[in-house]
Amino acid sequence: MQNPQDVQSAAEFVRSRLDQTHEAKTAVILGTGLGDWADGLTEVQSFDYASIPGFVPSTVQSHAGKLTAAMVGGHPVWLQRGRFHLYEGRSPEEVCMGVRTLAGLGVENLIITNAAGALNPQFEAGGLMTISDHINFTGRSPLSGPNVDAWGDRFPDMSRAYDKDLLELAHAKALELGIRLERGIYIGVTGPNLETPAETRAFRMLGADAVGMSTVLEVIAARHMRVKVLGISCLTNKNLPDCMAETSLEEVIATAGAAAGKLKRLLNAVITSL
Numbered sequence: 001m002q003n004p005q006d007v008q009s010a011a012e013f014v015r016s017r018l019d020q021t022h023e024a025k026t027a028v029i030l031g032t033g034l035g036d037w038a039d040g041l042t043e044v045q046s047f048d049y050a051s052i053p054g055f056v057p058s059t060v061q062s063h064a065g066k067l068t069a070a071m072v073g074g075h076p077v078w079l080q081r082g083r084f085h086l087y088e089g090r091s092p093e094e095v096c097m098g099v100r101t102l103a104g105l106g107v108e109n110l111i112i113t114n115a116a117g118a119l120n121p122q123f124e125a126g127g128l129m130t131i132s133d134h135i136n137f138t139g140r141s142p143l144s145g146p147n148v149d150a151w152g153d154r155f156p157d158m159s160r161a162y163d164k165d166l167l168e169l170a171h172a173k174a175l176e177l178g179i180r181l182e183r184g185i186y187i188g189v190t191g192p193n194l195e196t197p198a199e200t201r202a203f204r205m206l207g208a209d210a211v212g213m214s215t216v217l218e219v220i221a222a223r224h225m226r227v228k229v230l231g232i233s234c235l236t237n238k239n240l241p242d243c244m245a246e247t248s249l250e251e252v253i254a255t256a257g258a259a260a261g262k263l264k265r266l267l268n269a270v271i272t273s274l
């Protein structure tokens with residue numbers, strides 16, 4: 001079931017408590033290891049998830065759990081620092097609460113970042129990848145149940161889930177900055193367990209270049225509300241069936257942290273060009 005009243009209350013709560021107007025058309029969801037983005041960014045005001053009605057506190061320690069109004073190079077943005085995951089036992093509606101609240105606050109462009117394992121053998125750990133398309137392998141959708149017509153269509157189109165112009169802008173800025181930026185297909189799984197070699201091989205055969213435990217439901221909710229999406233994965237580990245290496249959360253966080261500098265520079269450049 002979708003929760004339009006909860007979303008409206010959350011957006012109204014945030015809007016009514018803003019100390020100054022913040023007309024941001026762009027929002028960024030900061031994934032694992034990226035929640036502490038500070039350079040190039042001025043924080044205007046933050047709201048702990050625990051204080052926003054309808055939000056659930058994040059249980060993942062690597063995720064901060066704050067909605068922040070900020071300025072990036074003179075541009076107002078919203079930051080969703082920390083997200084909700086199916087593996088925490090959250091429902092698809094809880095996972096998408098942030099995205100829908102941001103849309104309710106007037107956001108039109110959503111930049112979704114995440115940590116993902118590289119399935120494409122040509123991609124390196126520590127690299128960045130724009131998401132050109134996704135495979136929702138979670139078996140869930142945030143749109144099940146009665147449709148909220150005020151939000152979007154019953155059967156929203158997904159033929160172009162990731163915005164072509166935003167994708168091209170990201171690649172143009174990466175080129176200017178000398179940042180290597182891969183492009184590929186993201187497969188979203190529920191986790192929290194990592195993949196077996198057989199699953200990794202199967203996902204590669206399905207056409208995926210990276211695998212992760214977030215993003216796909218948020219993108220579906222965003223596109224339902226006609227919010228444009230740019231997705232960028234931090235490739236934190238190589239996930240290859242014939243040379244599987246053990247992956248730990250510590251490694252994922254450390255590698256995401258190491259790639260974060262590049263991602264922040266790229267985000268600064270993209271946001272200031274919007």
Ligand code: HPA
Nearest residue numbers: 115116117211212213239
């Ligand atoms: N698999 C799934 N999710 C992930 C991975 C992975 O290898 N790395 C970071 N998130």
